[in-house]
Amino acid sequence: MARRGSYAKGVAKREEILTTALDVIARNGYRRTSVRELADAVGLSQAGLLHYFSSKEELFQEILRKRDEVDTGGFVDNDLEHPVEGFFAVIRHNSEVPGLVQLYAQVSTEACDPDHPAHAFFVDRYNQFRGVFGTLVRDEQAAGNIDPELDADRIANLFLAAADGLQTQWMLDPSIDMADHVAYLWQLVTRKA
Amino acid sequence: MARRGSYAKGVAKREEILTTALDVIARNGYRRTSVRELADAVGLSQAGLLHYFSSKEELFQEILRKRDEVDTGGFVDNDLEHPVEGFFAVIRHNSEVPGLVQLYAQVSTEACDPDHPAHAFFVDRYNQFRGVFGTLVRDEQAAGNIDPELDADRIANLFLAAADGLQTQWMLDPSIDMADHVAYLWQLVTRKA
């Protein structure tokens, strides 16, 4: 009943774990990163780390959730001339944090399994993004920048899919420019030949 | 020096392993499938199975390589009125073998790590597909079906990316129609508004 919150030291440590874990993954790669290594990197035992995140998968999910918060706060909400520029900015930013991209790709793929603890998180995430991008397209249609005959929902899904799929291609061959390709897709959609 | 080939029994068993493994993965999911389970399913010990595939990852890579052979032989090479229809057919076929799609998504993502044994395989695979789809687009441009001003290579990459990304969305929400969305992207590219 008398539930007490986290101590100051606890919340700081939790934050330290999140940022340090991302560093370790970026350096060692997702596959070779174990809970023991992550615990060592922040000066904890494995059991000590698992006091904060009850499983490895929960820790990873939390890293990605934090990334989403930073991204939507820093890029998407800005008052840009063209709202889609915020989307491009996120993608450009991603190519500077390959460890995060790798982590995202790996976890989101694993979470396709309905039994995965982060399954619901990603289902919800994609639905949110579909909604946001769908209204973005509809706004551009209303503004006369996109042919109103086009299907906004399908276009939204295609953009999310292209962004995801380009990550795979970029990780396999970093000379692939993700933002450039997504911008070209936008050009394909907005062109009025 | 006197290297002898596989016995008849061996090649049959190898084939049985490939098909059975795919069944098991489709039923249990990629995450919950262990080498011991796969070995049991074909009546072998773990060591017996690893005589054919020196590692779990090599086995999975071999399943995907075989899938590619079947797909390109059965769909792409056909003399279709519109060659891109072969591409759509593969995607439609994929939605009937969710286990394979899950396996492909998982392994291709893991193989983004340069140290992964299947890394070179996937780098090569994507380069091949980029080439094939690029010439497909250029052919359509020559035939007057696609605006010759458009960048065939970028479009090819976008199609591969969309196909990959739609797999994630489809696995998270099977009501997403992958083939329909890719066909819509084709419509976006071929339209001459």
Add this chain to the structure above:
DNA sequence: CGGCAAAACCATACATCGCTCGGTTTTCAT
């Protein structure tokens, strides 16, 4: 045939993994 090298296959063991359990130490509101 018969022999014999290589393929097919197994029992066992090992290191590492994520995670649990029972405990001790540290924090901090009262």
Add this chain to the structure above:
DNA sequence: ATGAAAACCGAGCGATGTATGGTTTTGCCG
């Protein structure tokens, strides 16, 4: 100051992928 909860640990459990050193089976060659 005190006591309850948070912070943290040592030890260990079950499962995993894989290496080792062997035995059995196959099928080419003389």
